[in-house]
Amino acid sequence: xxxxKNNSRNREALKTETLFFLFIWFGFYVIGMIxxxxxxxxxxxxxxxxxxxxxxxxEYLEYLDTLKILQLVLHLFQYIIPALVFLFLYHxxxxxxxxxxxxxxxxxNIVWSILLILxxxxxxxxxxxxxxxxxxxxxISQHKLDIQKVFLEMNSPKDLILNLLLLGLAAGIGxxxxxxxxxQRLLTLWTKNIHFGAILTGLIFSLMHFQLExxxxxxLLGVLFCYLLIFTGNLWITVIxxxxxxxxxxxxxxFYPNLAGNISEVQATAPLIxxxxxxxxxxFLAIFRKINKExxxxxxx
Numbered sequence: 001x002x003x004x005k006n007n008s009r010n011r012e013a014l015k016t017e018t019l020f021f022l023f024i025w026f027g028f029y030v031i032g033m034i035x036x037x038x039x040x041x042x043x044x045x046x047x048x049x050x051x052x053x054x055x056x057x058x059e060y061l062e063y064l065d066t067l068k069i070l071q072l073v074l075h076l077f078q079y080i081i082p083a084l085v086f087l088f089l090y091h092x093x094x095x096x097x098x099x100x101x102x103x104x105x106x107x108x109n110i111v112w113s114i115l116l117i118l119x120x121x122x123x124x125x126x127x128x129x130x131x132x133x134x135x136x137x138x139x140i141s142q143h144k145l146d147i148q149k150v151f152l153e154m155n156s157p158k159d160l161i162l163n164l165l166l167l168g169l170a171a172g173i174g175x176x177x178x179x180x181x182x183x184q185r186l187l188t189l190w191t192k193n194i195h196f197g198a199i200l201t202g203l204i205f206s207l208m209h210f211q212l213e214x215x216x217x218x219x220l221l222g223v224l225f226c227y228l229l230i231f232t233g234n235l236w237i238t239v240i241x242x243x244x245x246x247x248x249x250x251x252x253x254x255f256y257p258n259l260a261g262n263i264s265e266v267q268a269t270a271p272l273i274x275x276x277x278x279x280x281x282x283x284f285l286a287i288f289r290k291i292n293k294e295x296x297x298x299x300x301x
Contacts (some may be wrong), residue, residue, distance in 0.1 A: 017090060018186050024086045025178070032077025036070055056146040065162065068151065072166045079174030083182055099181030100297070101235040109232045112288045113241045120224070120281040126274030128217040135212055144211060152253045163250045172243030179205045179222070180229050180238050188298050197298075198226035221245075231289065233296025 040048065046060065051067060054060035087095035096102040151167075154160050179201055188197030202222030206215050225238045 014186070014189050018190070020090055021086050021182060021186065024089075025082045028077045028082040028085070032074050035077065036074055039070065052147055055150050064150070068162050068166055072162075072170055075166070075170045075174055079178045080170065083174065083177040086182065087177075099177065099185065099235050100229065100233050101177070101181065103234055103236075105232070105234045105236040105240065108291060109234065109237050109288075110240055112284065112291065113228050113232075113237050114244055116224070116228075116281060116284050116288060117241050117245050119284050120220075120277060122269050122277035123274045123281060124217045124220060126269040126271065126277075127220060128214060129269060131216045132213045152250065153257070154254045160250070160254045163254075164247055167250050168243050168247035171246055172239055175205070176225070176235060176239045176242050180225055181235050184226055184229065185298065194230055194295065194297055198223055198230065201226050230295055230297040231292040 036048075039045075045051070045063065045066070046054075048067075051060045051063050055064060055067070084095075087099065091098045151163065154163060183204065184197055184201040187200045188194050191197055191200070202219050202225075205222035205225075206218035209218055211218075225242060228238050228241060229235060
């Protein structure tokens, strides 16, 4: 009877925590959207949809930096602020410990995690191309790809720094704290299974990017990030790897501008390269798993 009561209390506590998190997340999402609209109205900016359509045609480029800064602010409201507010309001002094961010990451885990993400990149590129072939004509968001191309056309160190802040640092920190730090933990507790928690988190992570053509590669990356947390028990590992992965995609086009033009084109990776990438990744994963012999994540009894 006492066990049943404890289980019931734990379930109610988990329900309360989940609802509180969703309330905070949705609330700051709405606040962020309102803030952006008020800012645009206050400074007389054109309609955002009009700007986004224009910059792909060489118009409204004078608003590009402003657009990036507003995107950065919106990301703060969508991910970083709600994650931190939820953690420190609900878990208080145990906030960082709750999301496994209270310890320094081991250097060996950082190195092997980066090797893992580098080794799987060609395979992910192959999956991306395969993903696009599954979609009917017109389903690929070419407009978003064109916007990404414009964002990655950098002409000065200022452009590089702004892109690294937006696409590298903010995205890496915010998405990892919210998805891996908070959501993965909640889903693991709800399902009572670390693997289901990882898969569901990867699924939601991919869906939240709202790009069908990138669904499967983002899902795989999302699940990989989840398992990096499960293996190491350290959220900073996934933050570092995510920031590194995103930043590389900013730095390379800066030093090799011709590569930025290829982003709006879906290109195939040779199957042999993709298969080799997969084998190297599995080899590195086996070594990484041997280094981290036991799961250092939530213990489900």
